[in-house]
Amino acid sequence: MRLKIKSVMRARLNPVTSWLYKLWLHENKEALIKLQKEIDEEVIKALLRVEHHD
Structure with missing residues (x-):
């Protein structure tokens, strides 16, 4: 189930969003973990x- 969700998320991320996502991951892991949970739920x-x- 997790892999399916990750692949769906990855497919939906355009290059700019992907870059911002990586930047946010680097800068603010805790906030990203919370965001990740919300995204996963959605x-x-x-x-x-x-x-x-x-």
Whole structure:
């Protein structure tokens, strides 16, 4: 499940977002961990909605 979420996230990140993400990771790991959890929750909800429609 985690790998699926990560690949979905990676697919959605454009180069600029990806660069900001790496910069934020380098500068502020704790805040990023919190953000990561929120993103994971949103992606899980999105995946569940998609799976629900099938």
